[in-house]
Amino acid sequence: AAPPPYETQALGPVELVWQAEVASAALRADPAFAERLPAVPKPEPRKKPKRGEVPQPPPPPDPAADAERERREVASVLRKAPARSAASLDALLSEALRGKEPRPPVVLVEGTLSLAFDDARALDLTCRLAQLSAKRHAPLAEALAMAADASEAVASSPSAARNLRGRIERLWREGNRDFEPGFVEEGARRGLLEERAYRKVRVLGERHVVAQLRAGDRSFPAYLPEAVADHLPLQTAFEVRLVARLVPRQDEAEAAPLALAVLAVGRRHSP
Structure with a gap:
């Protein structure tokens, strides 16, 4: 049996x-969402000028009013529309790309959004904090020197950066005599969070923050434009509803066969 297309949880x-400038237009272009949105208000018809009168120009556009209307529309969809089930996304994408006018479908999905830090930046902050104990611990000083020499190489090798970082954290714990046990790990994590130093990749024509959406028993990469990082809460994981374009896999390093190009982020609140 085909998986149910929508989730039913309350x-x-x-x-x-956050919402992209095109989020409202993307929702209106999709019949499943358009029927949930009120009609766009039309300008009042202008009176036909009498003979000898100069026709009045149309009223100027009101960008602020348009932006507020679009914000309300996107917020309404995030709050009220049913979310697509993770199991139904593969078939939905295949069907959309086989249509007469193939285009990525717009979906509403929900789950846990997780963000990973950039490994090279994490190594750099770890080294800066661990340096405070290096003078009295030769193995740590040696590992820090190795990390400094390899800084350019690890920028393109996340696994190497993680391995070096783990080694430095271990050596620091072994030689630490002056600081709280979590000084390096917790200090680096907080610094990364405040910098919003998340992992990024260039896909879909621009640099994106790479998050992971966990929906049920599946996980998908969720690409957010780089500037969105400043709008996100200082959390590495939180419950969300996302409006996104559903696209085929963009990065061979990802396991999922599809990905989400995010158009709007709604954070779910649990009192």
């Missing part, structure tokens, strides 16, 4: 965190 409050 919704709680949803905060609109």
Whole structure:
């Protein structure tokens, strides 16, 4: 039997965190979402000028009012529309790409959004903090020197950066006599979080923050434009509802056969 296309769980409050400029238009272009949105208000018809009168120009556009209307539309969808089930996404994408006008479908999905830190930056902050104990611990000083020499190489090798970082953290714990046990790990994590130093990759024509959406028993890469990082809460994982374009896999390093190009982020609130 085909998987159910929509989730049925009850919704709680949803905060609109960010939306792309094209989010509202993308929703209106999809019949499943368009029917949930009110009609776009039309300008009042102008009276026909009498003989000898100069026709009045149309009223100027109101960008602020348009932006507020679009914000309300996206927020309404995030709060009220049913979310697609993770199991139904593969068939939905295949069907959309086989259509007469193939285009990525727009979907509403929900789950846990997780963000990973950039490994090279994490190594750099770890080294800076561990340096405070290096003078009295030769093995640590040697590992820090190795990390400094390999800084360019690890920038393109996340696994090498993680291995070096783990070694430095271990050596620091062995030689630490002056600081709290979690000084390096917790200090680096907080610094990365405040910098919003998340892992990024260039896909879909621009640099994106790479998050992971865990929906049920499946996980998908969720690509957010780089500038969105400043709008996200200082958390590495939180419950969300996302409006996104569903696209085929963009990075061979990802296991999932599809990905999400995010158009709007709503954070679910659990009192």
